[in-house]
Amino acid sequence: AQSVTQPDIHITVSEGASLELRCNYSYGATPYLFWYVQSPGQGLQLLLKYFSGDTLVQGIKGFEAEFKRSQSSFNLRKPSVHWSDAAEYFCAVGAYSGNTPLVFGKGTRLSVIA
Amino acid sequence: EAGVTQFPSHSVIEKGQTVTLRCDPISGHDNLYWYRRVMGKEIKFLLHFVKESKQDESGMPNNRFLAERTGGTYSTLKVQPAELEDSGVYFCASSPERQVGYEQYFGPGTRLTVT
Numbered sequence: 129a130q131s132v133t134q135p136d137i138h139i140t141v142s143e144g145a146s147l148e149l150r151c152n153y154s155y156g157a158t159p160y161l162f163w164y165v166q167s168p169g170q171g172l173q174l175l176l177k178y179f180s181g182d183t184l185v186q187g188i189k190g191f192e193a194e195f196k197r198s199q200s201s202f203n204l205r206k207p208s209v210h211w212s213d214a215a216e217y218f219c220a221v222g223a224y225s226g227n228t229p230l231v232f233g234k235g236t237r238l239s240v241i242a
Numbered sequence: 243e244a245g246v247t248q249f250p251s252h253s254v255i256e257k258g259q260t261v262t263l264r265c266d267p268i269s270g271h272d273n274l275y276w277y278r279r280v281m282g283k284e285i286k287f288l289l290h291f292v293k294e295s296k297q298d299e300s301g302m303p304n305n306r307f308l309a310e311r312t313g314g315t316y317s318t319l320k321v322q323p324a325e326l327e328d329s330g331v332y333f334c335a336s337s338p339e340r341q342v343g344y345e346q347y348f349g350p351g352t353r354l355t356v357t
Contacts, residue, residue, distance in 0.1 A: 132284075162345065171246070172333065172348035218285065227273045227337055227344055229287035229298065 130155050132219050134233035141209050142241055149204040149236050151219030158224040161202045163193055166235075167215040175217075178202065179224055189213070214240045244268065246349035248334050254355045260322040263352045267316070267336030273297075274317050275337075275346060276309060280330040288332075291317060324356045 133152045141147055153159060160179045164172040176187025183195040193204045202219060216237045220230040247266045255261050267274045276288040288307070289299040293314035302309070306325070311317040321328050331353050335346040 164348070169350070171350035172335075174345050174347075177345055220285075222346075227290075227292075227339075229275060229290055229301070230277075230285075230346060231287070232277075232285040234282075234284040 130221065130231045132221055132231055132233035134217075134219055134236050136236045137234070138237045138239065140239040140241060143211050144208050147204075147206045147209045147213070147238070149217050149219075149238070151202045151204065151233060152200050153202065153219070153221045153231075154200065155221050155223075155231075160222045160224045161193075161195060162220040162222070162230065163187065163191070163202075163204050164218045164220060165215045166218065172218065175204070209238075209240055211240045211242070214238055246334055246336055246347050248332075248349040248352050250352060251350065252353045252355075254357065255324055256357055257326055258323045260320065261324055261354060263319045263321075263332050263354070265317045265319070265334030265349060267334070268347055270338065271336035271347075272314070272339045273337040273346075274311060275335040276317070276319055277333040277335065278330050279333065279351075280327075285333065288319075321354070324354075326356050329354055329356045 131154045162177045163175040175191050176185050178185045178195045186192050216235045218235045219233045222230045249264045274291040277285050279285045287301040290297045291311045294311050308320045331351040333351045334349045337344050337346045
């Protein structure tokens with residue numbers, strides 16, 4: 129069955145500290161991987177995506193993610209967190225072959241403290 | 243370019259009533275998706291339109307939910323009659339026709355509360 133696991137429901141980091149959000153997936157075909165962010169009152173915004181090529185992908189707002197096929201992981205990282213990064217982050221997987229529904233993880237809520 | 247829009251942003255109804263949610267995708271996007279997030283759970287797929295046709299409705303929870311996409315443009319999702327467990331945030335997303343490197347563009351969601 130297709131699934132995405134985000135093991136951390138809530139993470140709190142200090143402003144300026146580094147961040148890593150974990151994501152593991154189970155998918156029967158070649159995956160197409162995404163990280164979305166939802167700020168309060170906003171819709172889901174795409175941070176970055178991976179479908180082929182370099183396994184380290186750069187996204188918006190200084191985020192990056194690394195695809196590790198052997199570990200079925202797609203962890204999101206940021207070297208220095210800003211207070212405006214406080215939001216909920218969703219990892220999702222879809223089929224590489226085309227437009228198909230996405231399977232989401234439960235999300236990780238990030239709090240940033242001074 | 244306007245993004246995906248959804249209306250209303252928030253709806254509070256009583257159990258047994260009817261509610262209709264609307265989604266306007268990005269102009270020219272053939273693919274339109276509905277998702278739902280129940281509190282504390284993951285965002286789950288409901289159905290997928292390609293133009294005006296239902297491509298996949300495997301995620302629709304039951305026959306109280308009816309989705310339409312008029313002329314391949316905007317879509318509506320009707321819940322009739324609403325039950326308490328229908329409460330959640332309903333997201334709409336759209337994407338262009340099949341192409342490598344696609345992404346789904348999401349709307350802000352409609353928060354439905356059934357009391």
